[in-house]
Amino acid sequence: xxxxxxxxxxxxxxxxIELEKEFEEIKDKGxxxxxSRGKPSKEQLDLSxxxxxxxxxxxxxxxxxGVDCRNYGVLDGITEAKQxxxxxxxxxxxxxxxYGNSSLNxxxxxxxRSMTHGVMGSTPWAKLDKVKFLCPVPGYDRHFAITxxxxxxMINVPMTPDGPDMDIVEKLVSEDEAxxxxxxxxxxxxxxGTTYSDETVHRFACLKPAAKDFRIYWDNAYGIHHLYEDKxxxxxxxxxxxxxMGNPDLVYKFSSTSKxxxxxxxxxxxxxxxxxxxxxxxxxxxxTIGHDKVNQLRHARFFKDIGGMVNHMKKHADIMRPKFDAxxxxxxxxxxxxxxGSWIAPRGGYFISFDAMEGCAKAIVAKAKxxxxxxxxxxxxxxxxxxxxxxxxRIAPSYPTLEEIKTAAEIxxxxxKLVSIDKLLGNL
Amino acid sequence: xxxxxxxxxxxxxxxxIELEKEFEEIKDKGxxxxxSRGKPSKEQLDLSxxxxxxxxxxxxxxxxxGVDCRNYGVLDGITEAKQxxxxxxxxxxxxxxxYGNSSLNxxxxxxxRSMTHGVMGSTPWAKLDKVKFLCPVPGYDRHFAITxxxxxxMINVPMTPDGPDMDIVEKLVSEDEAxxxxxxxxxxxxxxGTTYSDETVHRFACLKPAAKDFRIYWDNAYGIHHLYEDKxxxxxxxxxxxxxMGNPDLVYKFSSTSKxxxxxxxxxxxxxxxxxxxxxxxxxxxxTIGHDKVNQLRHARFFKDIGGMVNHMKKHADIMRPKFDAxxxxxxxxxxxxxxGSWIAPRGGYFISFDAMEGCAKAIVAKAKxxxxxxxxxxxxxxxxxxxxxxxxRIAPSYPTLEEIKTAAEIxxxxxKLVSIDKLLGNL
Numbered sequence: 107x108x109x110x111x112x113x114x115x116x117x118x119x120x121x122x123i124e125l126e127k128e129f130e131e132i133k134d135k136g137x138x139x140x141x142s143r144g145k146p147s148k149e150q151l152d153l154s155x156x157x158x159x160x161x162x163x164x165x166x167x168x169x170x171x172g173v174d175c176r177n178y179g180v181l182d183g184i185t186e187a188k189q190x191x192x193x194x195x196x197x198x199x200x201x202x203x204x205y206g207n208s209s210l211n212x213x214x215x216x217x218x219r220s221m222t223h224g225v226m227g228s229t230p231w232a233k234l235d236k237v238k239f240l241c242p243v244p245g246y247d248r249h250f251a252i253t254x255x256x257x258x259x260m261i262n263v264p265m266t267p268d269g270p271d272m273d274i275v276e277k278l279v280s281e282d283e284a285x286x287x288x289x290x291x292x293x294x295x296x297x298x299g300t301t302y303s304d305e306t307v308h309r310f311a312c313l314k315p316a317a318k319d320f321r322i323y324w325d326n327a328y329g330i331h332h333l334y335e336d337k338x339x340x341x342x343x344x345x346x347x348x349x350x351m352g353n354p355d356l357v358y359k360f361s362s363t364s365k366x367x368x369x370x371x372x373x374x375x376x377x378x379x380x381x382x383x384x385x386x387x388x389x390x391x392x393x394t395i396g397h398d399k400v401n402q403l404r405h406a407r408f409f410k411d412i413g414g415m416v417n418h419m420k421k422h423a424d425i426m427r428p429k430f431d432a433x434x435x436x437x438x439x440x441x442x443x444x445x446x447g448s449w450i451a452p453r454g455g456y457f458i459s460f461d462a463m464e465g466c467a468k469a470i471v472a473k474a475k476x477x478x479x480x481x482x483x484x485x486x487x488x489x490x491x492x493x494x495x496x497x498x499x500r501i502a503p504s505y506p507t508l509e510e511i512k513t514a515a516e517i518x519x520x521x522x523k524l525v526s527i528d529k530l531l532g533n534l
Numbered sequence: 535x536x537x538x539x540x541x542x543x544x545x546x547x548x549x550x551i552e553l554e555k556e557f558e559e560i561k562d563k564g565x566x567x568x569x570s571r572g573k574p575s576k577e578q579l580d581l582s583x584x585x586x587x588x589x590x591x592x593x594x595x596x597x598x599x600g601v602d603c604r605n606y607g608v609l610d611g612i613t614e615a616k617q618x619x620x621x622x623x624x625x626x627x628x629x630x631x632x633y634g635n636s637s638l639n640x641x642x643x644x645x646x647r648s649m650t651h652g653v654m655g656s657t658p659w660a661k662l663d664k665v666k667f668l669c670p671v672p673g674y675d676r677h678f679a680i681t682x683x684x685x686x687x688m689i690n691v692p693m694t695p696d697g698p699d700m701d702i703v704e705k706l707v708s709e710d711e712a713x714x715x716x717x718x719x720x721x722x723x724x725x726x727g728t729t730y731s732d733e734t735v736h737r738f739a740c741l742k743p744a745a746k747d748f749r750i751y752w753d754n755a756y757g758i759h760h761l762y763e764d765k766x767x768x769x770x771x772x773x774x775x776x777x778x779m780g781n782p783d784l785v786y787k788f789s790s791t792s793k794x795x796x797x798x799x800x801x802x803x804x805x806x807x808x809x810x811x812x813x814x815x816x817x818x819x820x821x822t823i824g825h826d827k828v829n830q831l832r833h834a835r836f837f838k839d840i841g842g843m844v845n846h847m848k849k850h851a852d853i854m855r856p857k858f859d860a861x862x863x864x865x866x867x868x869x870x871x872x873x874x875g876s877w878i879a880p881r882g883g884y885f886i887s888f889d890a891m892e893g894c895a896k897a898i899v900a901k902a903k904x905x906x907x908x909x910x911x912x913x914x915x916x917x918x919x920x921x922x923x924x925x926x927x928r929i930a931p932s933y934p935t936l937e938e939i940k941t942a943a944e945i946x947x948x949x950x951k952l953v954s955i956d957k958l959l960g961n962l
Contacts, residue, residue, distance in 0.1 A: 143606070145605060145606050146605065148592075148602060148605075151592075151602065151604045151605060152592060154604075155591075155592060158589055158590055158595075159590070161586055162586055162587070163583075164576075164579075164580060164583060167586075174576060174579065175798060175799075176579045176582075176796040176797065176798060176799060177573060177574065177576075177579060177796070177797050177798055178571070178573050178792075178797040178798055179573075179798070180798075206634045206635065206825075206826070207634065207825065207826045208822045208823060208824075208825075210821070210822055210823060211821050211822040214820065214821040214822070215821075218646050218650065221649075221650050221660070222646065222649050222650065222660055222684060230660065232649070232650055232658065232660035232661070233660070248820075248823075251820050252820055252821075255817070255820040256650060364606075368604040368605070368828060369604065369605050369606040369823075370603060370604060370605055370606055370607070370608075370823075370824055370825075370826060370827045370828065371603075371604060371826045371827065371828040371829065389683070392642065392676075392679050392680055392683040393638070393639055393642040393643075393680075394636045394638055394639045394642070395636060395638060395676075395797075395798075396636075396798055397634075397635065397636075397798075398634070398635045398798060398799045398826065398829070399798045399799065400796060400798065400799040401799065401826070401829070
């Protein structure tokens with residue numbers, strides 16, 4: 107099919123009538139589909155039911171240090187959970203602290219502590235006139251929500267196929283002392299599925315920030331969340347790279363088992379240098395006596411080791427892959443060559459990022475909703491919810507069934523076509 | 535036996551030689567006993583092993599709202615957990631938010647949020663020159679650690695048999711806008727086991743603070759932690775009392791199941807007015823997608839309802855009571871009439887509070903340690919670890935076995951006697 111922009115107004119109008127008929131037919135089905143969040147499906151949750159069976163007797167609740175996991179204590183996590191998550195995060199076991207069920211909460215707490223207490227002796231951010239964060243865009247809305255909540259000014263940095271535009275990052279970070287951090291989802295990024303190149307990671311490790319309390323907030327949420335066994339991305343490990351470059355304190359790594367075991371009941375962790383962790387422990391011991399060790403032990407016993415976890419992720423991939431393939435196949439079949447949108451086929455993670463023609467994203471999401479399909483709100487992938495081009499839409503194919511995904515993809519492409527025609531006809 | 539102060543120097547010296555011999559004999563046993571923290575014993579933990587059995591199949595993991603508890607979502611807790619903890623906290627189900635495993639963490643987070651965002655529109659505390667908290671003393675060291683961590687000035691308020699001295703509380707709170715809160719453990723208080731009188735609670739509810747963002751931090755940690763079935767304290771419910779007095783927003787109630795189910799893996803909650811909870815939810819949704827719902831459901835299914843929980847606490851009491859009785863019996867038998875210390879026999883909670891002669895507490899704790907008995911550090915029950923009279927010692931009889939407790943109590947009274955003699959002889 108020819109690109110829409112090559113069509114005459116008459117041709118577009120004719121096409122629109124045809125597509126609207128199709129759309130009305132789907133709309134009449136009264137569907138209720140949700141592709142808005144990166145939420146695992148029931149089938150994926152069922153993979154981890156073994157978690158409910160591994161700890162039954164009193165003796166099974168004692169961890170390798172001989173600690174009764176039911177009782178108080180062990181501030182930064184039991185050894186076997188540390189080992190499992192350290193391997194998952196590709197860092198030494200001593201460079202990790204295990205938290206509760208949410209890595210978002212861990213990130214929030216790091217920012218909150220920096221606000222009230224600064225970072226390793228720096229002025230508490232709450233006492234500064236201005237604090238800024240760099241935000242590679244498009245990115246993860248919940249990251250942006252944290253920085254917005256604390257009144258931190260967010261600066262967009264464009265993503266490239268190799269990760270954030272490092273020329274911009276280097277320049278801004280080295281010049282502006284108010285810039286205290288950058289949000290990164292370095293592997294199978296949210297929403298584009300981009301994995302930062304080795305050079306990008308290396309350049310991160312070499313940053314010379316004007317602010318001594320600048321940190322890279324490295325949210326490796328999809329580190330082992332591949333879609334294909336034969337096509338996988340590899341990410342240079344940043345903590346070691348920072349250490350090599352003489353910047354061991356530059357990065358906080360975050361991760362969790364939320365999309366590996368149970369999203370609501372996993373375990374989360376931070377990985378960082380000895381000096382960073384020392385400061386964090388000093389605060390953490392005021393905040394809690396310790397996190398849920400029974401759940402830590404449950405995870406360690408269920409997965410056994412990182413090998414077990416990697417095998418487990420293959421089962422997730424087997425469920426996710428057909429859903430991604432269905433969306434991608436529909437996009438290719440229905441939108442290929444029309445020049446009204448572009449997308450990236452990711453090799454892992456939870457999202458497909460779609461870029462519509464400028465000024466069309468909000469209208470497409472609204473259109474899809476008319477037919478019962480909920481997408482992530484347009485703009486959500488940008489700080490303050492403001493996509494300057496109103497172009498990016500995040501597609502999250504994990505939660506619905508494969509059958510539903512197929513229908514959802516059809517609604518989506520129809521919505522894209524209809525809105526794009528309106529745009530080209532000057533009706534938007 | 536006569537009061538020590540009635541004895542001559544010779545008599546005291548003679549007695550000391552005798553007691554020192556006894557002390558050396560115990561010391562030679564090379565014991566290793568711990569009465570330092572309010573930590574439940576293994577026997578108590580075993581009471582809750584049913585928690586590990588209640589959720590086995592996928593269908594059992596769906597809560598009453600039909601939500602799959604394994605997945606993301608439900609920010610403020612599932613209905614059945616809310617009902618259980620609301621009943622435990624004696625507040626309406628809609629006035630509760632369920633958190634993770636630690637009420638200390640909940641309290642920390644309230645203070646942290648107030649530092650960065652203020653309370654219901656007030657100036658963030660981090661922007662103020664001075665923030666103060668009232669601290670009934672003796673009190674809970676971890677409360678004091680939170681306020682100290684945030685640079686909040688702590689003002690001691692003496693405890694009376696009816697709770698904090700309300701004349702002082704009313705005066706200070708109404709006069710000083712810098713005073714933003716007061717720490718309270720209102721029932722079976724830590725460490726004295728005091729329960730606030732109805733009048734005290736009523737006067738709390740009638741407070742007219744100079745600071746609009748003043749809150750009562752009501753940590754009802756031992757609400758159903760009775761020792762005796764026939765002798766129980768009753769605490770007037772403060773949230774309703776505040777509401778009646780036209781001050782619905784005045785109090786934050788905190789509680790958890792830490793000393794009911796598993797200390798490291800319980801569920802915690804805050805109870806407060808609609809307006810307070812609205813503000814808290816607005817922040818909480820930035821901090822996390824939700825707490826561990828599987829663990830919430832586990833607790834709801836195991837205890838069934840508040841009746842089940844109350845019955846469960848009788849089993850705890852059966853384990854705790856003999857330990858408390860053993861300590862109290864030893865104190866009475868060995869120190870009764872000597873006028874070298876006083877103590878309160880509590881009806882619940884986790885502690886016995888002992889007041890030594892002035893200037894003796896640190897020395898007694900050090901002496902006990904010589905014989906292998908670890909007590910809570912003297913001074914810990916006061917802000918900044920400074921007991922102005924160096925007199926208060928917290929005894930925590932829960933963790934050791936009954937046999938160990940008996941020995942520990944003997945070491946303790948011997949230490950008290952020896953240090954008191956030194957004091958009277960002018961050797962301290």
